[in-house]
Amino acid sequence: MENFISAYDKFVNAITKLVGVIAGALILYTAFAIVFEVLCRTFHTPTEWVMEISTYCVVIAGFLGMGVTYAGKKHIHVELVINNFSAKTRCYIEVLTCIAAIFYSFIFTVEAWDMTMRSLEYNNCAPTTLGTPLWIPQISMPIGMAVLVLQIIRTLLIDINKIMKDDFGEEVEK
DSSP, X not given: OHHHHHHHHHHHHHHHHHHHHHHHHHHHHHHXXXXXXXXXXXXXXXXXXXXXXXXXXXXXXXXXXXXXXXXXXXXOOOOTTGGGXXXXXXXXXXXXXXXXXXXXXXXXXXXXXXXXXXXXXXXXBOSSSSOOBTHHHHTHHHHHHHHHHHHHHHHHHHHHHHHHHTOOOOOOOO
């Protein structure tokens, strides 16, 4: 089981790193585009595309960054009560939480995929001057959520392994 978890961990972390780099590049691009827009407005030649593209980039980066945030343990945690439990109890609670999160995230992924495919099928476009096909920004939802699901499954496997080995050593806070 440990070999499988190790291989799965490497696979999921590689995917997460890739989408994290893409998300970071989109945020960087957005920053440059906004600076460009400010300069253009200074010279009374505003653009029509910066606001729309920047908005799409931020939304796409947000969805792609969900798995990255989870992997970095940066999602919101309510620790007021949970920190009072033993490591074993926290592990069991995390297993239940992971199962619920996988269920919710999987449904979100499937529904986002369906929405994206409908937009592609019906050729839905934004009602703007660019007329951006909506499937382009929408595809980030199922991709980002799928990476999140993979990361939650990774956590679930690690916790199940701890339970099977009865290894609940206190983890050192980073």
